Amino acid sequence: MADNLLKVQPIRNGTVIDHLRAGAGLKILDILDVASTGNTVSLLINVPSSKQGRKDIIKIEDRELTESETERIALLSPSAHVNIIRNYSVAEKTAVEIPEEVAGVARCPNTNCISNNERGATSRLLLRSREPLQLACAYCARLVAGEELQFL
Amino acid sequence: MDHVVTIQDLADDEIMSILDRARELLPVARGEERSDAFVGKILATCFFEPSTRTRLSFETAMHRLGGNVIGFADSRTTSHLKGETLADAVRMVAGYADAIVLRHPQEGSARLAAEISDVPVINGGDGAGQHPTQTLLDLFTIREELGKLEGLTVGLLGDLRYGRTVHSLAAALARYDATMHFIAPESLAMPRRVTAGLPDDWSAHTALDGVLPELDLLYVTRIQKERFPDPEDYVRVAGAYTISAETLRDAKPGLRVLHPLPRVGEIATDVDETDHAAYFRQAFNGVPVRMALLEMLLGGG
Numbered sequence: 001m002a003d004n005l006l007k008v009q010p011i012r013n014g015t016v017i018d019h020l021r022a023g024a025g026l027k028i029l030d031i032l033d034v035a036s037t038g039n040t041v042s043l044l045i046n047v048p049s050s051k052q053g054r055k056d057i058i059k060i061e062d063r064e065l066t067e068s069e070t071e072r073i074a075l076l077s078p079s080a081h082v083n084i085i086r087n088y089s090v091a092e093k094t095a096v097e098i099p100e101e102v103a104g105v106a107r108c109p110n111t112n113c114i115s116n117n118e119r120g121a122t123s124r125l126l127l128r129s130r131e132p133l134q135l136a137c138a139y140c141a142r143l144v145a146g147e148e149l150q151f152l
Numbered sequence: 153m154d155h156v157v158t159i160q161d162l163a164d165d166e167i168m169s170i171l172d173r174a175r176e177l178l179p180v181a182r183g184e185e186r187s188d189a190f191v192g193k194i195l196a197t198c199f200f201e202p203s204t205r206t207r208l209s210f211e212t213a214m215h216r217l218g219g220n221v222i223g224f225a226d227s228r229t230t231s232h233l234k235g236e237t238l239a240d241a242v243r244m245v246a247g248y249a250d251a252i253v254l255r256h257p258q259e260g261s262a263r264l265a266a267e268i269s270d271v272p273v274i275n276g277g278d279g280a281g282q283h284p285t286q287t288l289l290d291l292f293t294i295r296e297e298l299g300k301l302e303g304l305t306v307g308l309l310g311d312l313r314y315g316r317t318v319h320s321l322a323a324a325l326a327r328y329d330a331t332m333h334f335i336a337p338e339s340l341a342m343p344r345r346v347t348a349g350l351p352d353d354w355s356a357h358t359a360l361d362g363v364l365p366e367l368d369l370l371y372v373t374r375i376q377k378e379r380f381p382d383p384e385d386y387v388r389v390a391g392a393y394t395i396s397a398e399t400l401r402d403a404k405p406g407l408r409v410l411h412p413l414p415r416v417g418e419i420a421t422d423v424d425e426t427d428h429a430a431y432f433r434q435a436f437n438g439v440p441v442r443m444a445l446l447e448m449l450l451g452g453g
Contacts, residue, residue: 112279114260119237121264136345139260140281141158143345 014039014061014085021077022046025056031072031151032060039063052079071105074098075149078130100127101138106149108137115139123152155266155273156445159284159320164327166448171292173444174437180216181440190219193450196249197223198241199276200232200256205413206276206285209438210253210446217443222249239268246271251449254278272449280314286412287320289441290371293434297408298368301328305366309335310373310393310418312342317412318373319346326350333363337389340375360393365402370395370428372411372418396420400428410434 020028025043034041040061049055056077064084065073073080074096084092104122108115115123115137124138133146156162162170179185195214197207202225211221224230232241238261245252246269254262255276262275262282277283295301306325308318312334322332323346332354334342341356357363364370372395380386394417395409411419411431423429 108260110259112258114238114256114258114264114278117258118239118261118264120239137260139263140279141345142259143348 010088011040011059011061011085012088014059014063015065016083016085016090017058017060017065017073018055018081018083019049019052019077020056020058020073020080022052022054022056024077024080025058027076028056028058028073031076032058032065032069034060037063055079068105070096071099071102072151075102075106075133075146078133098127098130098133101125102127102135104152106135106144106151108140108142109144109148109150110137110140110142113137113140113142154449155262155269156284156449157262157266157273157275158282159287159324161284162288167288167291167324170288170441170444170448171295173447174288174292174440175296177440177443181213181436181443183216186218187216188218189447190214190217190450193219193251194249195219195221195223195251195253195446196245197221197225197253197276198245198255199223199225200227200230200238200254200261202226203255203277205435205438206255206283207253209435210274210276210285210442212439213442213446216439217446219446223253238264242268242273245269251446274445274449277316280316280319282320283316284320285438285442285445286317287324288445289434289438290317290321290410290412291324292441293410293430293437294369294408296437297430297433298406301325303329303331304368305331305333306369306371307333307335307360307363307367308342308371308373309360309395311340311375311379312336312373313340314376314379315373318342318371321371322346322354323349326353329353333357333367335360335363335393337375337393340379340389360395360399361402364400365404367403367407370403370407370409372409372415374411374414374416374418390417394418394420395423397422397426400426403428 042059044057046054080096083090103124107123115121125135128134128136135144180187214221242265251272253274253276259279259281261278266273334356375390377386408430409428
């Protein structure tokens with residue numbers, strides 16, 4: 001892992017998201033809305049990995065992720081690890097985990113669900129299965145496959 | 153137990169005690185005996201879309217037990233039109249009544265109401281979702297008509313995709329080891345979210361004749377015109393799923409036919425005269441079953 005982290009310049013403070021499913025990196029950049037926040041970001045795609053074959057890595061300078069952002073990453077790539085970097089060294093390293101319930105993260109795909117129609121309602125999806133990823137709307141019980149997720 | 157949003161919210165023994173109590177309440181439901189169990193209690197019936205049987209049988213159930221009813225039968229007469237959220241409407245009504253029956257066109261609305269209300273919420277039908285009190289009265293009717301719930305062979309016919317009554321019923325029958333046959337045009341087949349929750353004892357068909365002789369129970373639902381963009385398709389499909397006395401010639405003599413009503417053309421009136429017809433008794437059963445459920449939620453009785 002040390003080699004991969006050094007492939008682009010090491011960062012002083014910020015976040016390195018490692019062990020992303022190869023191909024998930026671009027989607028995750030989109031969710032993290034990196035273009036508008038002004039932080040320096042690097043994305044490595046298809047990095048050789050002994051565990052995964054290929055993986056993606058994202059480095060974001062001077063930013064630590066919120067819980068909601070970590071949940072989104074987990075939903076897109078359950079294998080990911082989030083490393084918090086402080087003063088060039090890994091201060092915290094956590095494997096992302098899909099929680100039993102994600103609220104306000106992704107919409108229910110049923111357009112006639114109350115959670116998509118009621119002003120002020122928060123979507124709630126309940127975890128049904130991790131592998132393959134499947135959730136169910138807490139309101140209308142509609143099943144949502146991982147690849148169907150539409151993030152809010 | 154606080155709210156009844158789906159049939160899964162009721163444990164097996166709760167369902168059984170509702171069905172047992174409903175039988176005891178039959179004389180009160182028929183008006184042969186008087187009850188004042190619910191004097192001073194108020195039920196709110198909030199119907200954001202029209203319904204005749206569900207609303208009237210809840211109101212009758214409440215009145216027969218000496219209680220009162222407030223509510224509306226149509227969202228056009230409410231502040232919903234002014235843009236009020238369901239959450240606000242529920243907060244308000246929860247302050248006026250001891251329990252709420254909600255019928256709403258959007259799926260999940262009863263669950264949302266239950267999260268907000270501090271009085272019991274009963275789902276009276278949420279869009280294409282669930283309709284648990286219909287399921288309770290269906291189970292009651294099946295047990296009264298066939299003498300048992302266990303191990304029946306059941307056919308569900310018609311619009312199985314949008315017909316919410318059949319979704320709840322299939323989930324409930326699975327608890328009683330039913331063998332289920334889902335008979336529907338391909339475009340109206342039972343949705344995966346329902347079949348995913350069932351044990352393996354079910355099969356899908358596009359025609360009734362192959363399975364009819366095995367059935368103890370045939371549950372017929374209405375195929376709605378608005379599901380078909382082309383009216384010609386509707387006429388052709390609806391016609392293929394019509395039941396008449398002639399259609400039922402190969403059925404077991406003890407077969408019972410149920411229908412949540414209203415029927416349009418899917419059961420010919422000549423079936424009414426046969427021993428198979430149980431749908432009018434089924435509609436009446438909504439009263440004692442809803443009485444028993446209200447007793448469970450409101451105390452009393």
